[in-house]
Amino acid sequence: MDPRIERHAEILVDYSIEAEAGDEVVVSAAPEAEDLVVAIAEKLGERGANLTTKLSSSRAGRAHMNAKDEEDITENAVERAMTETTDAFVYIRSNRNSYEFSDVPPEKMTATQRANKETSEIRMGKRWVLTQFPTEADAQNAEMPTDVYEGFVWNAINRDWQEQYDHQAQFTEMLDEASEVHIVSGDTTDIRMNVEGMRAANDHGKHNMPAGEVFTAPNPESVEGEVLFDMPLVTRGREVTNVRLVFEGGEVVEHSADKNEDLLTAMLDTDEGARRLGELGIGMNRGIDRFTKNMLFDEKMGDTVHMAIGRAIDENVPEGKEANDSAVHTDMIVDMSEDSYIELDGEVVQRDGTFKFEDGFGA
Incomplete structure (x- = not known):
């Protein structure tokens, strides 16, 4: 595995969320970031923490929101319950298409935020960290070659904090x-x-x-x-x-x-x-x-x-x-x-x- 990925997993687990034995940790990521998820999973296992992985899919999210009527948007009870019982969260961005939600009506997006406001507030009171895994889509948005963009990302996040x-x-x-x-x-x-x-x-x-x-x-x-x-x-x-x-x-x-x-x-x-x-x-x-x-x-x-x-x-x-x-x-x-x-x-x-x-x- 790329040593830069392993180094970042160590920073996230030990420095950002300070994982300990018995912690319930949720790692949310898209398939493109599997290498980082695996590295985090190994670090969490070494420290005795429990792991739950959550698939993040912008395509599925778009399909769901476009199909749902705005008046049917309510709080996600499962997300609320999971948030209440989790000690720490690791969120990994890894875009396949940064503009996947471009045709979702803004009113539906704001209604979803309103409906899940309390869940968001609970999450903010927990240990959490949001990070980035470099993808070709992100490199394209940045107008950079893929390997150059990867170096840019790791240089920005694998620092002496x-x-x-x-x-x-x-x-x-x-x-x-x-x-x-x-x-x-x-x-x-x-x-x-x-x-x-x-x-x-x-x-x-x-x-x-x-x-x-x-x-x-x-x-x-x-x-x-x-x-x-x-x-x-x-x-x-x-x-x-x-x-x-x-x-x-x-x-x-x-x-x-x-x-x-x-x-x-x-x-x-x-x-x-x-x-x-x-x-x-x-x-x-x-x-x-x-x-x-x-x-x-x-x-x-x-x-x-x-x-x-x-x-x-x-x-x-x-x-x-x-x-x-x-x-x-x-x-x-x-x-x-x-x-x-x-x-x-x-x-x-x-x-x-x-x-x-x-x-x-x-x-």
């Missing part, structure tokens, strides 16, 4: 102590938000692989200004480009997109919380050096920020603070590599993608 944590901790501390965040990129993005009292989190491989971001939650009603997400969003099997959002009093009051604006509208109309920001994230993984139309990687890329409409992440919101609540959580990205800066309480802490604690800041 403790070292990454230490690097990111410098910005985590700065963001955690800040009240006002001001983000400017060219003449298309100028947005402010208040993060006072929220917790900044250091993403270093416990939930997402690759990791490599620092993120927080804005106070829901504080977001003001305009943002152009100039990197494409691929979600629900469709590509949405040049998303423009205008915020007043924390709420999206204007929106547009050059492509698939109807999908953007459906997401914003999911519920009241979908029109507010639940997350601000700053990408800091220098092992991700190019945009590949895969949000799991793209949002961690250095020289970017991302913002998510919808649900706030629990670890960002201390007891007593208001958390934005929604059935959706959709990240979108702004390129910060040129003519851009981030201010914390009026001090520029990043310029053109370089932080004040990195070489070249202000050059």
Whole structure:
């Protein structure tokens, strides 16, 4: 077996979910990722954990959703029961066709998210990690040769995550102590938000692989200004480009997109919380050096920020603070590599993608 696969399985089992004897672990993957599933299974067996494998099939999911009437969409009781009895989850993405869900009506997708919102919340309180297994389809989306893409993926996810944590901790501390965040990129993005009292989190491989971001939650009603997400969003099997959002009093009051604006509208109309920001994230993984139309990687890329409409992440919101609540959580990205800066309480802490604690800041 490819030693890079074995190394990643070890990271997932020992570092990400910290599997122990007696743990009930669910591994969900498509057939394309069988080698990684096998490597994980071996590691779990060595540690005395129990394994349940779950087949993930985008073709089956599409067929089911297209055949089902929207009024028949209800909570998946089996998924709920499994989630309640599982200690840890490993989710593996391995696309055969990234656009398999492209003809599923957005309304059905949002209805499914609403129906299974409580299950999702239970899962978020467990040990879980989402990772990527490289496929030819993903390489094609990234416009890269297959072997080059494989190297890109393994370089991004098989890292020294403790070292990454230490690097990111410098910005985590700065963001955690800040009240006002001001983000400017060219003449298309100028947005402010208040993060006072929220917790900044250091993403270093416990939930997402690759990791490599620092993120927080804005106070829901504080977001003001305009943002152009100039990197494409691929979600629900469709590509949405040049998303423009205008915020007043924390709420999206204007929106547009050059492509698939109807999908953007459906997401914003999911519920009241979908029109507010639940997350601000700053990408800091220098092992991700190019945009590949895969949000799991793209949002961690250095020289970017991302913002998510919808649900706030629990670890960002201390007891007593208001958390934005929604059935959706959709990240979108702004390129910060040129003519851009981030201010914390009026001090520029990043310029053109370089932080004040990195070489070249202000050059």
